[in-house]
Amino acid sequence: MLDGSRSKVLQRFMNNQILANTTFFVLGLVCFIIAIRAFYMYALTKSDFIFVIGLSMADIGISVIVGYMQDSHVVSWNAHLSWYIGTILGVLFLVLGSWVNSYQKIAALKRWLIILTALYFVQTLLTPFVPQFSNPYEPAVLNVIRTSIALVGSVRYLLLYLSKRTRFTLFMCIAFFLIGAGFGVLTPDLFNSSMVNFLTLGYSLRIVGYSVLLTAYSLPKEQAAGQVKPARPMSEKAY
Numbered sequence: 739m740l741d742g743s744r745s746k747v748l749q750r751f752m753n754n755q756i757l758a759n760t761t762f763f764v765l766g767l768v769c770f771i772i773a774i775r776a777f778y779m780y781a782l783t784k785s786d787f788i789f790v791i792g793l794s795m796a797d798i799g800i801s802v803i804v805g806y807m808q809d810s811h812v813v814s815w816n817a818h819l820s821w822y823i824g825t826i827l828g829v830l831f832l833v834l835g836s837w838v839n840s841y842q843k844i845a846a847l848k849r850w851l852i853i854l855t856a857l858y859f860v861q862t863l864l865t866p867f868v869p870q871f872s873n874p875y876e877p878a879v880l881n882v883i884r885t886s887i888a889l890v891g892s893v894r895y896l897l898l899y900l901s902k903r904t905r906f907t908l909f910m911c912i913a914f915f916l917i918g919a920g921f922g923v924l925t926p927d928l929f930n931s932s933m934v935n936f937l938t939l940g941y942s943l944r945i946v947g948y949s950v951l952l953t954a955y956s957l958p959k960e961q962a963a964g965q966v967k968p969a970r971p972m973s974e975k976a977y
Contacts, residue, residue, distance in 0.1 A: 761941040762806050768945050769799030772952050786848045790835055791955065793851055795948075797858060798828035804862060816870045820862045822880035827851075827858055829884055829917065832951075833891035836898070836910075874928045881925055888918030909954035916947030 776792030779785070801824020808817035831851050838844045871877050891914035899907035920943035926933045 759806065759809050761938050761945070762802065762809060765941045765945050765948070766799050766802035766806060768948050768952075769795050769802060772948060772955075773799055775952070776955075786841070786844045787835060787838070790831055790844065790848055790851055793855060794828040794831045796828075797824045797855055800862070801825050801828070804865070813866075815866045816868045817865055818871070818877060819868055819880075820858075820865050822877065822884065823858060823861060825921075826880065826884045826887065827854055829887050829891070833887055833894065833914070836891065836894050878925055878928050881921055881928065885918050885921040888914050888921060892918060906954050906957050909950055909957070913947045913950040913954060916943050916950065920944030920947055 773792050773795035776788050776795060780788045780792055801821045804817045804824070805821030807813045808815070808821075831847065834847060835844070838847055892911050895907050895911035895914060898904075899911055920940045922940075923936050923943065924940040925936075927936045
């Protein structure tokens, strides 16, 4: 009787883990779709801002796939470190774009993103030599950092929305809130691996968040990206 109960619990856990991994993989695909769309538009507009969007989303997409490989037991090394670093890097530059208000600043942002992305790729290649986290507090700190960055982005766009009242700023505020919440709800699983449902919830929130992000950048604007006056905030330009 006891063995039967344990078997049911184990089966339910495995089903939840499969669902979480599937949602995780879909999240990676959504990020790559946004990145591909951004690079396509960059080829048409040559807008550095759109390039930053594309490379940031590519960094996030790569980090998700790398993390998925560990969760699916394809690799045994600490791929989650690359997952945290990649998402921190991508979300950070997406948020920084909201403060850019000149071509010179967006060009500098683009250069720094390229440099840090190159370093991130080196770190990812060296992942097999990186030791596993020694305790759950280490990934928890990294998770808090990326959660905080996304929520800062949400507050930033909320303030922009209150002053501009545009759909773009509203959608961006919602997107970053969902992304930040998606990161935040992963924390319980770091301390108790049986709470796998939090993984599915977190991944789902971020899928919706990145989808809203794509919707925001797809909203029609008065002028195409890369053809507006430098005085107009770069964060207000869509592709």
